Amino acid sequence: MATAQTLKIVKATVPVLEEYGTKITTAFYQNMFNEHPELLDIFNETNQKLGRQQTALAMTVLAAAKHLEHLEVLLPQVTEISHKHRALQILPEHYPIVGQHLIGAIKQVLGEAANDDIIAAWTEAYDEIADVFIQLEKGLYEEEMWKGFANFEVVEKIAVAADIVAFTVVPTKDNRNDGQDIDLSKLTLTAGQYITVKTDPQHSNHLALRHYSLNATTTDNGIQFAVKRDNRDGHYGLVSNYLHDELQVGETLLLSAPAGDFALDKALIHQNDIPLVLISAGVGITPILAMLETQVMANPQRPIIWAYACQNRDHHAFEVRVNQLLEAATTVEKNIFYFDSGQLLDNNLLANLPKPADIYVCGSMPFMESIISGLTALEHSSDSVHYEPFGPKMSLQIA
Ligand SMILES: Cc1cc2nc3c(=O)[nH]c(=O)nc-3n(C[C@H](O)[C@H](O)[C@H](O)COP(=O)(O)OP(=O)(O)OC[C@H]3O[C@@H](n4cnc5c(N)ncnc54)[C@H](O)[C@@H]3O)c2cc1C
Ligand code: HEM
Incomplete structure (x- = not known):
């Protein structure tokens, strides 16, 4: 003291x-x-x-x-x-x-x-x-589910939208795994958490670490995450481009165990009078999709409001998987917004949300700032609004 x-x-x-x-x-x-x-x-x-x-x-x-x-x-x-x-x-x-x-x-x-x-x-x-x-x-x-960074092999790499690639990785089975025998079937993954990759991109003199949210919690095929190619204003994102262009199926990648406290409120998963509201944009869909999967698998009766925004149809990520899950739920309201067609996820949607609601948000920094500020103005309590920025939380400017 x-x-x-x-x-x-x-x-x-x-x-x-x-x-x-x-x-x-x-x-x-x-x-x-x-x-x-x-x-x-x-x-x-x-x-x-x-x-x-x-x-x-x-x-x-x-x-x-x-x-x-x-x-x-x-x-x-x-x-x-x-x-x-x-x-x-x-x-x-x-x-x-x-x-x-x-x-x-x-x-x-x-x-x-x-x-x-x-x-x-x-x-x-x-x-x-x-x-x-x-x-x-x-x-x-x-x-932690395994110690430090362990070696995983890429077993699937598929495009899920114009600029987003989804990876499935499994632990390597020999001593390339630092002697750790990671048993996929014994891992309990939590929706909302992220893994961290350690890479050695050609274009850098240093190793580079980045976080990627799990987009599924089932481990039947492996651990799943998805990466958007992050090139802004003519600049080149170091790791996302490496993962898109260099890392191929059959190659290995170092991963540290899932982390993060962005998670569904467990006490509400079986509470059918408080709807689950899932709002995401672009690649921000990743942790939100894992949450949808968790909810539908645990209790499909709970009402779900799904809102997703992206540039246009080509950029619409995981459409088929989301539709499968929403079809398995009993009561669903689905809202899709394409910016290119002038459709904005604006205050109308927010104003019509029921109260109380259990709300989870993920998207770009400006998207999150606008949605969280809107929900705060509509007096949704801070306990009921959960969000994960893909950058430092303290740099979010919430009105
Ligand atoms: C908790 C968490 C979860 C995440 N989950 C996901 C996920 O599921 N999927 C996903 O795709 N991402 C996710 N991210 C983001 C991810 O970790 C990386 O930040 C992202 O992939 C960009 O990394 P990068 O190395 O490609 O870009 P960086 O090299 O880190 O660059 C970041 C941005 O800066 C721009 N830039 C680079 N140089 C310059 C310059 N000189 N001037 C101006 N701009 C420049 C780049 O174009 C790029 O847009 C998550 C982040 C966090 C914190
Ligand atoms: C009391 C001491 C420390 C404080 C208060 C602190 C605080 C922070 C904060 C606020 C962030 C941003 C988190 C976010 O993304 O939301 C961060 C990230 C980070 N911290 Fe710490 N930290 C401390 C000690 C350390 C130490 C000892 C190290 C290692 C030498 C470290 C390495 C990092 C790294 C690598 C990041 C990721 C950001 C980046 O790569 O640029 N921190 N820390």
Whole structure:
């Protein structure tokens, strides 16, 4: 527990550090990667190049410092981040490295203004915050379905929309699996979770890790996920292009075990008076499709409202599978929107949703911002609205 003196100093200096946020994070990453180039195999190179998400880590430390005497209020946010850390295989021994360079960057940017008392207080605060993460992650490591990154073989690769490819992978059966004997039939997959791939794309000097949501929870054929080719504004997405163009059936891929706490509310799956509302756009359909499958297999009687938006018919992903599942459900309302035809998933749909409802949303950042803000304005309680951004949650701007 931090001393009263530490709390006082930390709280007084948070606003100053927030003001210098970008300078501190830039110095932090530069110094850390100079001394520990091996960490470039863990951090997202594109995020670093674009300066994107760079502030997430340091800004979260500052935000946490504001709540130092009752860090438990941050548990939901810390849990989500810890799932990502576990998926990326961040270990306790990484924390002192980050701590040393974060405090070093504070010293470097504030100069003489950062006296010994300030540095001592921030060191104590960081250690306390890091310990919360390390303890939570310890629990997640104990539960992980397999250890670290294990080798899987691609057994199927099929296009499910104009720019989306679905993969089915199975554990390799020899010592290429680091000695782990993963039994597919014994894995219990949860809809909403994601696996993490570790790849070595030709176009990069580093390994590259990315998360992909499971699009099914059944493991009869293997573990299933789907990837959109992510090229925006003439730029090239490193891993999605590698998975589309380079990785072929019969080849292997390293995967860490499913992670994430985006999941159906178990208490409501058999509650037929509270409908399940599934809203997605583009490749955001992946975790939502797994949720639809889980619901229909467990209780097809529960009313389901399905809303899916994409560019046009060619980009409509998993249409056949979704229709099969919806046909197996008793009460269904289905809404499809094609942007190219001027159909927008707008406030009309949201305004007509029943209340209470159990709502799950996944899509691009702007799509999520608009839908979540709309649902909030319509006074759907935050407990009833669940969402998974395909990027850092803290960068979502919810009105
Ligand atoms: C929890 C979670 C679940 C996810 N699930 C899925 C899923 O099921 N399916 C899926 O397809 N994705 C999913 N994602 C997203 C996925 O992890 C990757 O972020 C995505 O595939 C892009 O990775 P990439 O390496 O191809 O692109 P990156 O190299 O990381 O680039 C990202 C974007 O930046 C653009 N870019 C690159 N360089 C520049 C530049 N110099 N200037 C401007 N822009 C640039 C690229 O074109 C690309 O659009 C998920 C993400 C999370 C966090
Ligand atoms: C108390 C210390 C830490 C805090 C507060 C923190 C916070 C965060 C946050 C907020 C994110 C973004 C999560 C999201 O996508 O929603 C993140 C991602 C990440 N963190 Fe941490 N983190 C800490 C320690 C570490 C350590 C010790 C490492 C490893 C050296 C690490 C490596 C990563 C990586 C690789 C990502 C993914 C982002 C990317 O690749 O650019 N973090 N962290």
